[in-house]
Amino acid sequence: MQQAYTASSSIINLNNGGVSPSPIIVQEAMKRYHDLSNEAPSYYMWRQLDMGREPLRKRLAEVAGVDPEEIALHRNATESLETIIFGLKLKAGDEIILSKYDYPNMINAWKQREERDGIKLVWADPELPSTDDTYLAQTYIDLMNGRTKLVHITHIINWNGQILPVRTIADAAQAKGIEVLVDGAHSFAHFQYKIPDLNCHYFGTSLHKWLSASIGTGMMYVRKDKIASLYPLFGSEPASKNDIRKYEALGTRPFFIEQATQKAIDFFEMIGAERKEKRLFYLKEYWTEQVRDIPELNMLSPINPEHSCAIATISFNDRKHDELESFLMDQARIHTVGINWHRIQGVRVTPNVYTSTKNLDRLVEAIHSFAKK
Numbered sequence: 001m002q003q004a005y006t007a008s009s010s011i012i013n014l015n016n017g018g019v020s021p022s023p024i025i026v027q028e029a030m031k032r033y034h035d036l037s038n039e040a041p042s043y044y045m046w047r048q049l050d051m052g053r054e055p056l057r058k059r060l061a062e063v064a065g066v067d068p069e070e071i072a073l074h075r076n077a078t079e080s081l082e083t084i085i086f087g088l089k090l091k092a093g094d095e096i097i098l099s100k101y102d103y104p105n106m107i108n109a110w111k112q113r114e115e116r117d118g119i120k121l122v123w124a125d126p127e128l129p130s131t132d133d134t135y136l137a138q139t140y141i142d143l144m145n146g147r148t149k150l151v152h153i154t155h156i157i158n159w160n161g162q163i164l165p166v167r168t169i170a171d172a173a174q175a176k177g178i179e180v181l182v183d184g185a186h187s188f189a190h191f192q193y194k195i196p197d198l199n200c201h202y203f204g205t206s207l208h209k210w211l212s213a214s215i216g217t218g219m220m221y222v223r224k225d226k227i228a229s230l231y232p233l234f235g236s237e238p239a240s241k242n243d244i245r246k247y248e249a250l251g252t253r254p255f256f257i258e259q260a261t262q263k264a265i266d267f268f269e270m271i272g273a274e275r276k277e278k279r280l281f282y283l284k285e286y287w288t289e290q291v292r293d294i295p296e297l298n299m300l301s302p303i304n305p306e307h308s309c310a311i312a313t314i315s316f317n318d319r320k321h322d323e324l325e326s327f328l329m330d331q332a333r334i335h336t337v338g339i340n341w342h343r344i345q346g347v348r349v350t351p352n353v354y355t356s357t358k359n360l361d362r363l364v365e366a367i368h369s370f371a372k373k
């Protein structure tokens with residue numbers, strides 16, 4: 001698995017949560033398609049590579065457990081989720097439930113709708129981490145009322161890897177006629193589930209995170225009965241068309257990046273979703289259980305398999321969040337990411353399938369050295 005990637009030999013990359021590298025087969029396909037495109041762009045891109053879009057839609061739909069007619073191909077999660085946020089028909093006074101821990105791009109898109117259309121944003125603000133699904137779900141459910149039109153749920157909170165009980169929140173919303181949008185940027189191809197398990201109407205994800213597809217790939221899901229009423233972000237004729245392809249009127253774009261996704265799916269299926277989830281959880285468990293007992297260390301993430309997988313965020317009492325991040329890079333050449341968002345201040349560590357336990361031994365040793373400093 002390690003040899004399937006081209007991981008840097010000069011740093012240990014433990015920020016796979018930001019964006020994942022692609023395995024060699026994906027990199028090579030992307031380069032091959034790129035070279036081909038430049039031999040005669042309009043011929044190879046539009047007449048050859050673009051023919052791969054429908055088969056790709058079908059394969060992604062299989063991974064997601066939905067109908068291909070509900071899948072659109074985009075360039076990242078932001079594009080997919082903002083297509084939905086800006087495409088919904090909302091009027092002044094309509095209420096949207098979201099959380100203080102949602103991703104900033106999505107929060108900003110909702111704020112723009114608030115400013116332009118007079119919708120009202122209502123904020124869930126759970127105490128994290130939590131392993132209490134009833135509590136977590138209730139922080140959303142308590143905010144639902146007759147004016148609520150949609151609830152926006154981030155499946156895995158990127159700041160600390162917290163998995164939210166999407167299904168419980170979605171069931172309560174659907175029972176009240178409220179629509180559900182899931183930000184699955186961090187959950188898709190990370191741990192096992194299918195989109196219908198979430199009972200949502202809309203879903204957006206990056207494919208360059210956990211699927212390890214080329215950088216610049218994303219996927220949108222819109223439940224079939226919602227396509228006609230959701231506007232596309234880029235004009236398409238007619239906007240009310242009941243065809244998922246209306247969300248793909250993006251103009252000329254790097255088809256070579258999109259098409260290499262086929263190889264990422266091959267790679268993902270070769271590992272197997274169950275094995276991948278188990279390995280990612282194991283790697284997180286491997287390093288966290290060796291540092292958890294440090295007295296000044298705070299674990300800012302849940303560590304049980306129901307509420308976490310690969311991602312964990314830690315902090316130290318009385319030390320600034322970026323002090324540990326700098327120490328890990330300067331002393332051990334380990335790349336992580338400092339988190340400073342709402343009530344979460346710490347360092348987020350995210351291994352991937354190519355991370356070795358030897359890499360993590362170095363992380364553990366560096367954290368212990370930091371504690372003694």
Ligand SMILES: Cc1ncc(COP(=O)(O)O)c(C=O)c1O
Pocket residue numbers: 017018076077078079102103105154156157158183185186205206218
């Ligand atoms: C929860 C969440 N949503 C959305 C995004 C945006 O993803 P992208 O940069 O692929 O658009 C991220 C990126 O880290 C994320 O963590």
